[in-house]
Amino acid sequence: MILQCNHINKSFDGNTILDDISFHINEQEKTAIVGINGSGKSTLLKILMGEYEADSGEIIIQKDAVIGYLAQNQDIDSAKSILEEMQDAKKDVIALEQELNDTTELMNHAEGAELEKLIQKADNLRHRFELAGGYTYHSELIGVLKGLGFTEEEFSKPVSALSGGERTRVALGKMLLTSPDLIILDEPTNHLDMKAIHWLENYLSGYRGAVIIVAHDRYFLDKIVTKVVEIRQHKATVYQGNYSQFSEKKQAMLDTQMKQYMNQQAEIKHQEAVIAKLKSFNREKSIKRAESREKQLDKIERLEKPVEENTRMNLLFSPRIQSGNDVLSIEHLSKSFDTETLFTDISFDLKRGERVAIIGDNGSGKTTILKIINNLVDADGGTVRLGTNVDIGYYDQAHQVLHGEKTIFEELQDDYPTMTNTEIRNILAAFLFTEDDVFKQISKLSGGERGRVSLAKLMLSDANFLILDEPTNHLDIDSKEILERAVNHFEGTVLYVSHDRYFINRTATRILDLTQKQLVNYIGNYDYYLEKKEANELAQLTAPVIDTAGQPADTASDSKLTWQQQKEEQARLRKKQNALNKVEKEIAELEEKNESLGEQLSDPKNGTDIALLQKLASEKEANDERLLVLMEEWENLAEN
Template sequence: MLLLQTNDVTRRFGADVLFHNMNLQIQEHGRTALVGRNGAGKTTFLKMIAGITEPDEGTITKAKDLTIGYLAQDQGLDSQNSIWSELDTVFTPLHKMEKQIHDLEQQLGELDSSSEHYQQILASYDTLQTSFKKQGGYEYASRMRGILHGFGFDEDTYDTPINSLSGGQKTKLALAKILLQAPGLLILDEPTNHLDMNILAWLEDYLKSYQGALLIVSHDRYFLDRVVNDVYDLDNKTLTHYTGNYTQFVQHKQERLQAEWKHYDQQQKKIAKLEDFVNRNIVRASTTKRAQARRKQLEKMERLDRPETDDKSIHFHFHADKASGNEVLDVEQAKVGYHEQVLAGPLSFTVRKPQRIGIVGPNGIGKSTLLKSILHKIPLISGTIKMGANLEIGYYDQEQQQLHPHKTVLEEVWDDHPEVPEKDIRSLLGSFLFVGDDVYKVVHELSGGEKARLELTKLSFKSINFLILDEPTNHLDIDSREVLESAINEFDGTVLFISHDRYFINQVATDILAMQQNGIKHYEGDYDDYLAAKDKENPTIVENANTNKGAAGKQSYQQNKEQQRARRKIQRQVDSLEKEMADLENQQSAVQEQMSQPEIATDIGKLTDLQKQLDALAAKAEEVELAWTEAAEKLEDFDQQN
């Protein structure tokens, strides 16, 4: 059943079009993601679907009686109530019904059971009780406790006034409240902000079993992979629909763009040949009819548009002027905290070149404090920290406190490197998408994403052989996260980082440090390897999965991961062969161009040599094309089987 549909929706800002021809469908029980770059208009579109704003053009149709719940990004509860009483307001209709039931019970106790009025009251009582039970009247308290527990609120916090909580806790409660409301269509804009990994795993399982439909905007690719099976890509100011989770969407989009470019290039070559024939033969009496036929063919041809995408992306790399020693960092029996108040410890671990170590653990455990203690920004309460030789440290601060709020973007970088010409500084800033007048923006006026890009700009300019990163993917869109992943993977130095982005951890980590209040434990591998190791340690507990799925769910996930790796390997082979085919075609064209030159056309010796060269290239091209055909068929068979 179709719950909601947008038809050719458009949003304008003056003469500028933010997006147009937006066509989206939400099916009953749908699990849909909306993805796209920061600034593409995702939140604007969600507000239209939620009925908060209206489109400039187009229509949005909804199923009769569809209830919609919309949770904006970082939207927190603002209430004088306690945690329990505020969430309990969701069930006000049930409380009214409950009071009616008690009133009827009192009346029944006062009436003669043989009277007609008693029977009428009893019938009303039975009807009301049935309705009360059907609407969850006997379950709402356990539902509230279950959701509060899932979001990390223990029973001893239920009486806490909401206005005394942190911003992150208020955001979690806003999400808890809307989940309790259980609308037919639940719209979530970045719901994973402020959630640690255990809560994320719980939320994923909760949403997978949610009875209504979901429409989600999130930069958490791991979350999207586990929750959604439908993706709408807001790219080039319009929507394209893909079936599958996020990883499948990335594959399908790449394949679609490759196919579109291939067809476009083929048509362009055909057009060029036809136009060349017409130009050379239209004035010759013997060939003019054929040229006219080719011209008509060109006129009737439906020309393909040049494939386009929002391809603006940051591009950079980290570099080191000198290598560090093998022993980068030794932490022994360290206790971290503030003013003798211990957050965590004792902590003991080592970092060696060229490890890329991710630190994971609950929010508030002291992970950021640990990094600041390593950097001597906060003193250890006890224990020792030993740094290696020849270290050049680069630090990314998630709180962005290293930026000067009253400097411009240009000054923030140039003041650190006054010897560098302005054009070189501006060129570097351009690679992080600070172009034109953007370089004169004042830091305190920048968005979180812009500040993140500015911090990365400064890091890329420095000579670094040891990167220390505190939540580096916060505020970055998905494309920027992928560029950061590539930069880290190409970096020759050592990396120690904190992240809640499980997809990011899987892409870059060689080791995991799991931090708890009483210690820290080392695991080899990425995040999935860490989960597998945890499962072996606790065979009765399957983290990130419902207990009834057991090890089979984990095995299925691992099998899917292996399948994705196998497919990427075949895809790389296909891409490589396509590139080789294009190179050989260009070489053949170059030889043919040489053969057509007047000074060579009359030289039999040179013509013979060039013909041999052309024949060899043609034979090689045929061989490569055969290999490409086999690889492409193998890829097609793989997709059909999986």
């Protein structure tokens, strides 16, 4: 057991945040802490890290355990470059490397006893260097940087010039390189694109230490964690399994508790009715029997009714009119900003009832496509045509459709002047804005609150074609699940951009992957997309869309890989695999040679043969340098 949390209590200004929280973390265990926004998850992490002091209770951490902690926002103020900042995590190994190089240099100018002493020192340093991962630290460092989305061109960029999200990524990478016994992460995926999140999933899944994660990314949690600690109504409940298993167990538990409560209530009402009937007979025996039953009823331990926390939105999208079958047609669309081309000659169609997700790297142009459809940005070329009776409702991730100077109440009142004050208040209450909350100024709201206002306006729009840009950003898990249900029950058409893979998996009927300035079409949800992408079954990526009549839709304008492109891609993959095999073979041969050289260097028989020792050491050093080059080459091949 690496960490134990016993009976933690915490209040702020008399308001209870955490009440009798207890759980433990075993070595190598991966645990998620979940709960609605404001439930105290980040507060708990800060108590674990000693940044806050609990009102009562204790935190027990294994002796000499090293803990790595990543808060939601990192304020790294450094004049160093990204690479130099990351190298700080390996400063002990780098210092060893420098000492080894200095010792090797001295050996070139030493003789006799002094040389023998230096050889022994160098051998000892090499051993320590190898144990510390010295021969692989550079590749590991570069791998972490690239995995978190930094390009080689950015390695020399000063940390002081980075955005807040980029600084958080640097802090995350630096912490991972220290290989702590326990990693504590607070919303680690907030500033990562899908590729970086996928990389981090694989890294943490195979990590030998323990991990505690607070995150709203349910797909991420599903892939990593084996235990979930839910904070609900200030209490903690521990569930074994990943997020999906937790969700099922939690619902089953709530259903059981509700059934037990309803059964008890039915029994209480039955007994009360019997008691009332006995009393109505107004006879001595019947009154005594009634009193006896009353005493028995008073002894019953009353179950509390399981209640949902007052944080569940009431969200239902209902189109005013139905659109035609052809909702959207985009042909040969292109867009560049300055000298940067986002996409060229992309085409796709949307049919009524489809729920289509656009995915891709940050900066690839996904949001720009949505803005072009909404006439907020002009395309450089191509056409956008809407079908018959199509009425668009747009959710903007930056919430620019909201007016900062208005109150929440005014935001709805001005857009829907026919609604009464009571109707507006009822709608806002459904989105968790009650009493004086409705008079908060938009500019003073949190990201999650702005998101709820935008969703309220979207629901009132009665649109039949919803265009959503990162709709789950800033929403807690409960709110995301409510949005999922609303999207899945919507009778119109939905086109959205999202990094939330769980949301995509639960809602999308089709995925458009914006990659290499083109769109690739996948018929299915996110799991299907991953399966086909990872299996390189390129021939199935562009299967025709089936319309509501069950006939293949016109896909002549769909962006897809031609037969020739598929053959070229397959040839590229074969060439890449051959190169990988060649590099792996050479790495294995060099490692085998180094093992033999190490044995010869350690052999007492060679202890007095200075010339031989120098030769062996030089050969091993040359092999080590070649290994570094090969490992970087392998890494580049594996990524591209």
